[in-house]
Amino acid sequence: MITESEMDGIFQALSHATRRAILDHLRADAGQTVGALASKFDVSRIAIMAHLRVLEDANLVVSEKDGRARRLYLNAVPIQQVYDRWLDSYSGSFAARLTSIKYAAEETAKREGNT
Amino acid sequence: MNDSDTTAKAFADKAIYKVFIAAPIETVWNELVKTDAVLPFFFGSVCRTPGDLTTGAAMAMETPNGKFRSVVGKVIEFDPPYRYSHTFKFTGYDDPPCTVTYELEAVDGGTNFSLVTTNVPKDTKTENDMARGGTFIVNTLKSVCETGKPSFGTRFLLGLMGLATPLTPKASRSENWSFDRIEKL
Numbered sequence: 001m002i003t004e005s006e007m008d009g010i011f012q013a014l015s016h017a018t019r020r021a022i023l024d025h026l027r028a029d030a031g032q033t034v035g036a037l038a039s040k041f042d043v044s045r046i047a048i049m050a051h052l053r054v055l056e057d058a059n060l061v062v063s064e065k066d067g068r069a070r071r072l073y074l075n076a077v078p079i080q081q082v083y084d085r086w087l088d089s090y091s092g093s094f095a096a097r098l099t100s101i102k103y104a105a106e107e108t109a110k111r112e113g114n115t
Numbered sequence: 116m117n118d119s120d121t122t123a124k125a126f127a128d129k130a131i132y133k134v135f136i137a138a139p140i141e142t143v144w145n146e147l148v149k150t151d152a153v154l155p156f157f158f159g160s161v162c163r164t165p166g167d168l169t170t171g172a173a174m175a176m177e178t179p180n181g182k183f184r185s186v187v188g189k190v191i192e193f194d195p196p197y198r199y200s201h202t203f204k205f206t207g208y209d210d211p212p213c214t215v216t217y218e219l220e221a222v223d224g225g226t227n228f229s230l231v232t233t234n235v236p237k238d239t240k241t242e243n244d245m246a247r248g249g250t251f252i253v254n255t256l257k258s259v260c261e262t263g264k265p266s267f268g269t270r271f272l273l274g275l276m277g278l279a280t281p282l283t284p285k286a287s288r289s290e291n292w293s294f295d296r297i298e299k300l
Contacts, residue, residue: 006135030128031128059133062131062133062229073131076132076246076249077133077134077250077254084254084266088268088271
C-alpha cells in the first residue's frame with residue numbers, strides 16, 4: 001500500500017503552481033529535455049531543477065539520461081493512487097459526470113459573458 | 116505548447132508508469148512472468164506461450180476460458196529478474212503493434228517497477244487503452260506483490276469485466292490468433 005509519507009510527498013509536490021505547470025508541459029510533450037522545459041518558464045533553470053527534484057522524489061516525474069540530455073516523463077501512477085483512495089469505479093463515474101456538468105456550465109457562462 | 120523539438124509524430128515516443136513495490140525483486144519478477152495462471156494485474160487474463168517465455172517466443176493474453184486472445188505479441192528481451200520486453204498488439208483493434216518493457220530495480224526495502232510503452236500509434240484506441248491500462252497494471256501488481264491480492268476496487272472492476280466478456284469482438288477469438296500467426300506479426 002501507499003504510505004502516508006508517500007502521500008505527503010505527492011501533495012507537497014502538487015502544492016505549487018509552477019510544479020503543476022511542469023506536469024502540464026510533460027503531459028503535452030513527453031520526453032522533453034530539462035532545457036526545453038526550462039525555456040517555457042520565466043524563472044531560472046536552477047529553480048526549475050529544484051522543482052523537478054521535488055516532483056521526482058514524489059515519483060510524479062521520471063527522468064532518463066539520453067546522451068548528455070536528461071529526458072523527462074510525467075508518471076501519473078501516484079495521481080491514480082490518490083484517486084483510488086477516495087473514489088471507486090462506482091462513485092468515480094458520478095464524480096466525473098458532475099465535473100463535466102460544472103465545466104460545461106462554466107463554458108456556457110463564459111460564452112454568454114456572465115463571468 | 117509548440118517547441119523546437121516537437122513535430123507532428125505518428126507515434127508517441129514513450130510513456131512511463133512507475134511504482135515502488137515493497138517486495139523483493141524476485142517476488143515481483145515471478146508474478147510478472149507467470150504463465151498459465153490468472154493474472155489480476157493483467158485484467159484477469161492468462162499468459163500463454165508455446166514453451167517457456169524467452170526471447171523470440173510468441174505470447175498471448177487469453178481469457179481464462181481460452182476463448183479470446185485480447186493481446187498478442189513476441190518476446191523481444193527476457194533478462195530475469197531485471198527486464199522483460201515484448202511487442203504488444205490489441206487483437207480487437209487494427210492498430211500496429213507497439214512495445215511494452217518492464218524494468219525492475221532492487222532498491223532499499225523493495226523494488227522499483229516501471230512499465231514503459233514505446234511506438235504507441237498516436238490518436239488511436241491503442242494509445243487510449245495503454246494510458247488507462249498502464250496505471251492499472253502497475254498499481255495492481257503492487258497490490259498483488261504486497262498483499263497477495265488486488266485491492267477491493269480492482270476486484271470489483273475485474274468482476275464487471277468478466278460480465279462484459281460476451282461483448283469481446285469476434286476478431287479477438289483465440290482461433291484467429293494461433294502462435295504461428297503471432298510469430299509472423
